[in-house]
Amino acid sequence: EIVKPEILAPAGGWPQMRAAVEAGADAVYFGLNLLNARARAANFDVEELPEVMSFLHARGVRGFVTMNVLVFDEELAQAEGLVRSIAKAGVDAVIVQDVGLVNLIRNTAPGLAIHGSTQMSITSPEGAEFARELGCKRVVVGRELSVREIAAVRQGTEAEVEAFVHGALCVSYSGQCFSSEAWGGRSANRGQCAQACRLPYGLVVDGQLREMGDVKYLLSPQDLMAVEMVPSLIEAGVGCFKIEGRLKGPEYVALTVSVYRKALDDAWAAREASATRGAKIEEWHLPEADRVDLAQVFARGQDEEYDGLTRGFLEGVKHQRLVRGRGPRHRGPLLGEVTDCFLREGGGVVVRLRGGVPLKRGDGVVFDRGAPDEPEAGGKVWEVLDERGRSVAKTREDAVSTGEFELTFASGVAKAWNWDPVVTPSAGAVGSGSESGYGARRREEEKDARAARPRAPARGDLVWRTSDADLDARLRRMIPEGDVFDTAAVRREPVVVRVTASKIGEPLVITIEDAKGRVGRAVSDGTLTKAEKQPMSLASLAKAVGELGGTPFSLGELDASGVAFDTLDAFVPAGVIKSCRREAVEALVAARVSASGSSAAEGLAERPVAAEMLEAASAFSWFG
Known part of the structure; x- marks a missing residue:
């Protein structure tokens, strides 16, 4: 069964996380200050986890923590402590590369969902099933797959399938690049990739260096942009659209999430409509202005013909289009x-x-x-x-x-x-001919400065x-500063507000319900009194309830059927109604936080697990 995919956004820090939520992300993935594949990102402290998850869950957004690196034996105890903190904070899932870490998580926090990282190199149905049998609820397929190959993976596994739809591409197979480790001792599988693929190279053909002009960056691909392929990715069974970019800024996050949010909502609405019309859309139309904006916030590897945004490998292997070779970095359109x-x-x-x-x-x-x-x-x-x-x-x-x-x-x-036509740095010689000493050295330094x-x-x-x-x-x-509640541009979810007022002398009751049936209820401090002048009306009640500004919610519907305005002839001060509404909002926020991720800590192991696993492994003999 095909379900509407979620949009998963990157968050290298708080500004990016707020931008993702504001732009419409369904879920956010982020790393902690250890054991994650983006060591250079700002990341989050373990102590911040409860605050982060409360922030996300109050807004109906899920949070995934990345632990997508290979873990050494001596780090397993530290990893176990991290897993316990993650589970207690109510994190919705962890993204994992190391199969040993998957086993550790299952034994430590069986209620914590595990997603198999793209670093697991999952490119086939067999690989997806292997990860599922290990304990992964979801697999992130390699970026090297075409839409057809992704569909084959989905058809061959019971695991959920997540796929990258936007961001940087690696020239190597996901999780299988060892150049950074081999050349500089910085392992990509430990979050320290030195991006050797973004360096200039020469092309040697039959032992001869071929002249390539300004085409030097032979391993540096353009970026991925699959927004036009959203309808076909839905039909392929992709359950989560992942946007790369935990090292990128909040502007990138805000724009990419908002564009994919619109594309997904449009494509899903068209798909539902096609059930009656019988016609499906194959591609989503991306306005040219939006494409230029996406290239502006981040795209690399472009030249005169290509803007740095490609469909990657989703259409199959097209290397000549994917790698242009003129430059490795972002420029803009x-x-x-x-x-x-x-x-x-x-x-x-x-x-x-x-x-x-x-x-x-x-x-x-x-x-x-x-x-x-x-x-x-x-x-x-x-x-x-x-x-x-x-x-x-x-x-x-x-x-x-x-x-x-x-x-x-x-x-x-x-x-x-x-402005000099040709200026090259000096070769390091101090003086030449009859000129020597300080004057010659000064001229060489000036020449070097001009060349720089x-x-x-x-x-x-x-x-x-x-x-x-x-x-x-x-x-x-689009990027809120500080607490999102303090901004006018906050992303707000429509809710139903129900007001009940039965008779004089009793309190007012306000109930607020979100789309998933979660409820916040509050009873007013003051009671209904007999109106001396103007009795409470639907208009005055609606004005006091307001539009729920400054909260994660907006007024979708006001249900006042529980108030008999014609016969009650009652009065309640507007301040009492507003206070009751605030308490109902707080109760709903608390209910959402409590309901989200509440199972992650269930069954948490009472005894340390890592030491027992290591002991059992050391006692195992591969040779009988």
């Missing part, structure tokens, strides 16, 4: 190319815009001469001038995307660029938009 430069004469950089990506004052740009391993010139656009020297593109509404325009920059920006500065823009350089001032402002509004 392509604007065009430089046609002239007058900065030294007090002018600007003339750029021919290719269309599709708007440019305006305040946007950031970078000039790309095909050497991403060297410093690159760029900065915020001070002014955009047309062919007659008039200032244009001052706002989003009059931004330009085609034609030739002159870009000017603040004086300090251009002064920081290197970015080269000034030149004709033929590509121009990328590194930032969009309007998009930045829009995304900042």
